[in-house]
Amino acid sequence: MTKIDTSRPETVLPTPSHTVGPFYGHALPFPGGGDIAPAGHPDTIALQGYVYDGEGNPLPDAFVELWGADPDGRVPQVDGSMRRDPSTGGFLGRNGVEFTGWGRIQTDANGHWSARTLRPGARGDSAPYLSVCVFARGLLVHLYTRIYLPGDDAALAADPLLERLDPARRATLIATDGPLGIYRFDIRLQGEGETVFLEFR
Numbered sequence: 001m002t003k004i005d006t007s008r009p010e011t012v013l014p015t016p017s018h019t020v021g022p023f024y025g026h027a028l029p030f031p032g033g034g035d036i037a038p039a040g041h042p043d044t045i046a047l048q049g050y051v052y053d054g055e056g057n058p059l060p061d062a063f064v065e066l067w068g069a070d071p072d073g074r075v076p077q078v079d080g081s082m083r084r085d086p087s088t089g090g091f092l093g094r095n096g097v098e099f100t101g102w103g104r105i106q107t108d109a110n111g112h113w114s115a116r117t118l119r120p121g122a123r124g125d126s127a128p129y130l131s132v133c134v135f136a137r138g139l140l141v142h143l144y145t146r147i148y149l150p151g152d153d154a155a156l157a158a159d160p161l162l163e164r165l166d167p168a169r170r171a172t173l174i175a176t177d178g179p180l181g182i183y184r185f186d187i188r189l190q191g192e193g194e195t196v197f198l199e200f201r
Helices: 153-158 167-173
Strands: 002-004 012-014 044-052 063-068 102-106 112-118 129-135 143-148
Touching (some): 063 112, 102 112
Antiparallel strands (some): 002 012, 044 112, 063 129
């Protein structure tokens, strides 16, 4: 949109630009969004990390969505991640039994996210992985990537996506082992060590 200076009709001044949003904090987060694994399930793993912008600063208002197969490599086909009370519309929480494979986590004030899910099984020729979608300020379109888990070097070496990448870039898709068996996966939107993002056509 442009603004016309009526005192000088021949002069057209540009309207200052601005970014609207992000409004992710309204209606999208839900309690227990990162508690994907049913309570007490023996195959539960913990994932955590940070989302960083191009200057290496953590983003306190990003969203990380995870989708994953169950330990047998099957994609869950059940509802139950965001159950609502039919009479009040209030959030009921997960039912604690069904594994939907899906979760949504908002980064905290330090740009940190964490989730509990089930270790995914392999599907087809791919090594086991979790699909990731990232929403963050400055992104006009959300970004897709994957989290591969360490531990099976042969499967990682044979993965059709990973084998097409330069080794340094491949490492941005593989989580690292942390203390107490917690996996760490940082997402870097730009710059040095930028995470490999996928484009679907």
